[in-house]
Amino acid sequence: MERLTVVEICAGAGGQALGLHKAGFDHVLAVEIDKNAAATLRANSEWTVAEGDVADQSVWNPSDYRGVTLLAGGVPCPPFSSAGKQLGSSDERDLFAWAVEQAEKLQPRAILLENVRGLSATRFAAYRQRILDRLSALGYVAEWRLLQAADFGVAQLRPRFVLVALRPADARYFYWPSPNKTRVSVGDALFDLMGANGWPHVEAWRARANSIGPTLxxxxxxxxxxxxxxxxxxxxxxxxxxxxxxxxDGPPGPDWPHPDERPPRLTIPMVARLQGWSDNDSWVFTGGKTSRYRQIGNAFPPPVAQALGSSIASALRHEGIAREIPDTDSTIHDPVYRRLVDGGGYVSSAALLKVMESGSTQAHLEDKMRQILLDFELDVEVVSNGARYKIGAFRGFTGQTDHRRHDFVTNHKSKVS
Incomplete structure (x- = not known):
C-alpha cells in the first residue's frame, strides 16, 4: 500500500496533525510560527517541525517536498472571521491564497485547507471563486463544504469551512465524511473530569450541561x-x-457548591476534550496556561481531521464506487466575478446584472462591486448609459517578495499567531 505523506502548514498544536495521523498519513514536515505550539508538536511526535513564518523560504522550501501526497493546513482565521473586520486579502495575515499557490510547487495528489465559517459568506464569494479557478488551472477538482464539529463527536458548536482538492482521477472516489447519528453533550463529555475531585453535585451539573457548547x-x-x-x-x-x-487549575472539590449557586470553570484537560482530544492520545501541551488554552482553542478538532483524512485516503486508494465529478468550469460561487474575468476587459452594468439574482438592482450591483474591490483592483469607467467595470490584480499575498505582509510580520512577530 502506498505510503501517504503530508506536509502541514500552520500546524498549531497538532489537532489536524493528530487526526490525519490516525487516518494513516505520515508527516514529513509540520510548519508553525508560534514557539509554544511548535514545542507541543515536538513533544508529541518525531515529526520534523519547522518553526517560523510559513511563507519564509529560510524556514522551509516547498519545492523540497515535491510529490508529497497531501498538503494540509489551517491558515489564519482573522481575515475571514465575523468577529473581526473581514478584510480578506487586505489583511496581512491572510495566507489562504498563498497556500493554494504552494500546490504548484509541491504537486500533491490532494489538498486540505480549513478556516472559519466566515469564509463561506457572500462577502468572500469572489475570493472563493478565484481559489476554485486557480486550482482548476493547476489540475485539481476542488470543493468547499461547511462541516459541523458536533457531527463528529465534538461536544461544541464549531463550524469549519473546508476546502478539499484532488486530481480528477482521485476526485471521482472522494465523498465527504458522513455525520455521526448522535451528538455528545458537554455534560457527558466532561462528567468524569468534572467529578474527579469528588464534587458531590457533579450529577446535577451534568443534567444542566445537557447540550453541546458554543465554539471555543x-x-x-x-x-x-x-x-x-x-x-x-x-x-x-x-x-x-x-x-x-x-x-x-483543577476541577471542583468536595466543598464546591451546587452549580446553580456557583458554576465551575473548565480546566485545560476539559477544554482539550471538548476540542476532540481523548485521554488515549496522551497529548501534552507546552507553555503556560494561557498559551495552552489558546493552542487548544485555535486547533482543528482531531476527530474532524481524522474523518476528512479517512475520506481523502479512501479516494486516493480508489475505494468504493466512482462518482461523476463536477465540471470545474460550471462550479460558480460568484457569477459576477466570473463574468468580469471571462470578459477580459470592461463589462457593462447591464451585462453584470444579467448574471445576478433575479430582481437585482443597480444598487445591489454597486454593493457587490464594493465587496470585490476589497480583494481585487477594479477599474470603473462611467459611460452615458451607466458604468463599465474591469477587474484587475488580486490584492492578496500569493508569494510576492515586495508584499506589505513581510513588513507586517517582521514588525509584529510577537503578535502574529
Missing amino acids: VGGSKKHGGADLGPTRAKLAWRALAVDGRGVA
Missing part, C-alpha cells in the same frame, strides 16, 4: 488571558452551568 475561542496574542470568549459565548456557557470568565 482561542483568541490571539493581542488580547488578555484565557477565557471562553466574548460576552455572548460566556452567556451560552453560563446556560450550561459553566463559568466562562476563565480557566481553572
Whole structure:
C-alpha cells in the first residue's frame, strides 16, 4: 500500500496533525510560527517541525517536498472571521491564497485547507471563486463544504469551512465524511473530569450541561488571558452551568457548591476534550496556561481531521464506487466575478446584472462591486448609459517578495499567531 505523506502548514498544536495521523498519513514536515505550539508538536511526535513564518523560504522550501501526497493546513482565521473586520486579502495575515499557490510547487495528489465559517459568506464569494479557478488551472477538482464539529463527536458548536482538492482521477472516489447519528453533550463529555475531585453535585451539573457548547475561542496574542470568549459565548456557557470568565487549575472539590449557586470553570484537560482530544492520545501541551488554552482553542478538532483524512485516503486508494465529478468550469460561487474575468476587459452594468439574482438592482450591483474591490483592483469607467467595470490584480499575498505582509510580520512577530 502506498505510503501517504503530508506536509502541514500552520500546524498549531497538532489537532489536524493528530487526526490525519490516525487516518494513516505520515508527516514529513509540520510548519508553525508560534514557539509554544511548535514545542507541543515536538513533544508529541518525531515529526520534523519547522518553526517560523510559513511563507519564509529560510524556514522551509516547498519545492523540497515535491510529490508529497497531501498538503494540509489551517491558515489564519482573522481575515475571514465575523468577529473581526473581514478584510480578506487586505489583511496581512491572510495566507489562504498563498497556500493554494504552494500546490504548484509541491504537486500533491490532494489538498486540505480549513478556516472559519466566515469564509463561506457572500462577502468572500469572489475570493472563493478565484481559489476554485486557480486550482482548476493547476489540475485539481476542488470543493468547499461547511462541516459541523458536533457531527463528529465534538461536544461544541464549531463550524469549519473546508476546502478539499484532488486530481480528477482521485476526485471521482472522494465523498465527504458522513455525520455521526448522535451528538455528545458537554455534560457527558466532561462528567468524569468534572467529578474527579469528588464534587458531590457533579450529577446535577451534568443534567444542566445537557447540550453541546458554543465554539471555543482561542483568541490571539493581542488580547488578555484565557477565557471562553466574548460576552455572548460566556452567556451560552453560563446556560450550561459553566463559568466562562476563565480557566481553572483543577476541577471542583468536595466543598464546591451546587452549580446553580456557583458554576465551575473548565480546566485545560476539559477544554482539550471538548476540542476532540481523548485521554488515549496522551497529548501534552507546552507553555503556560494561557498559551495552552489558546493552542487548544485555535486547533482543528482531531476527530474532524481524522474523518476528512479517512475520506481523502479512501479516494486516493480508489475505494468504493466512482462518482461523476463536477465540471470545474460550471462550479460558480460568484457569477459576477466570473463574468468580469471571462470578459477580459470592461463589462457593462447591464451585462453584470444579467448574471445576478433575479430582481437585482443597480444598487445591489454597486454593493457587490464594493465587496470585490476589497480583494481585487477594479477599474470603473462611467459611460452615458451607466458604468463599465474591469477587474484587475488580486490584492492578496500569493508569494510576492515586495508584499506589505513581510513588513507586517517582521514588525509584529510577537503578535502574529
